[in-house]
Amino acid sequence: MDYLQYASQKTGYLKEEFRLFHIKDQTKREFEWHYHDFHKIVVFLSGKVTYHIEGKAYHLKPRDILLVSQGDIHKPEIDFSVPYERFIIWIRKDIAKSQLNSCFQKANDRSFNLVRLDSDLQEQLRELLLKLEQASKSKKFGDDLLCESLFTQFMVYINRIFLKETYTADQKSYSSDSQVEQLLKYINQNLSQDLSIDTLSEKFFFSKYHMMRKFREETGYTIHNYISSKRLLLARSLISQETPVLKAAQQSGFRDYTTFIRAYKKQFGTTPSQS
Incomplete structure (x- = not known):
């Protein structure tokens, strides 16, 4: 899973x-x-x-x-x-x-x-x-x-x-990996920004594959899925505060509205307008 x-x-x-x-x-x-x-x-x-x-x-x-x-x-x-x-x-x-x-x-x-x-x-x-x-x-x-x-x-x-x-x-x-800890903090503070693997790799001086492997080893999940889930949670929070759905998607870092709707329904079992 x-x-x-x-x-x-x-x-x-x-x-x-x-x-x-x-x-x-x-x-x-x-x-x-x-x-x-x-x-x-x-x-x-x-x-x-x-x-x-x-x-x-x-x-x-x-x-x-x-x-x-x-x-x-x-x-x-x-x-x-x-x-x-x-x-x-x-x-x-x-x-x-x-x-x-x-x-x-x-x-x-x-x-x-x-x-x-x-x-x-x-x-x-x-x-x-x-x-x-x-x-x-x-x-x-x-x-x-x-x-x-x-x-x-x-x-x-x-x-x-x-x-x-x-x-x-x-x-x-507690225990943690300092590099992964910094990466997590940056992701959560910049969900609306470009968080592509290439961008993160350049910012944190990781090779892409080393960064992805280390992130999964330390957290149990992939960078892509972590970012997607956090963006969806942020979007749902914005929608609950009566932010228009399209604006909430954009402010949460989604560049494609169709992708957002599909991911939202997969994670929450409902469409944004039904939340």
Whole structure:
């Protein structure tokens, strides 16, 4: 299965502003590359997991927090010899308190998704999540308001921590290839520009075939399919903001409208006008 098929595996559906999961399992399962239409926070509690996000492999420790932005292509690599426990929060990208999503934009800007805290901050956030979990399961008066309040508190702390960089950026916490990392960052910041293999090869002083091979080795997908998928995600985002379809295609780097329509339908299962 090639990358475009992986990337078309949008997983999960979120109607409410956020949803909390507390999962502990030891079921052997291989995860494919996938993305979400919403943001996701993973609070790792126990197990042996390496989390791959956009070319970086994060080697997790208990209480680590990962920010996975909407559209980020990712997958966990799990050692199922021990139980894997985590909190997961799905967060809609268009929540009313939109400033609470600032941390995801900052994660994208830095190309760094991990929050590793000191023990005091870890404990504060753990207690908030346990209270949120309890309130989400309760049927008592005002529990919906309590859930909203606890979620807001949690997100305020996450934003304060991440925006002020009050976390540990341990170089041993992740691995990546520096050349591929720079290439990924450039692609995501220049989706509307010429991103042909020849252009990228000249800019990054790679031979074409070495660059393509190395990119696939480090990320699991081809440069062409990665760029195509990211452009389609950008186009869909622009269309959702009422940008005309043709303009959205052009701003996302598509030079041929027919190719855009065909690729859009293949990835999302619908035409742009139906999105």
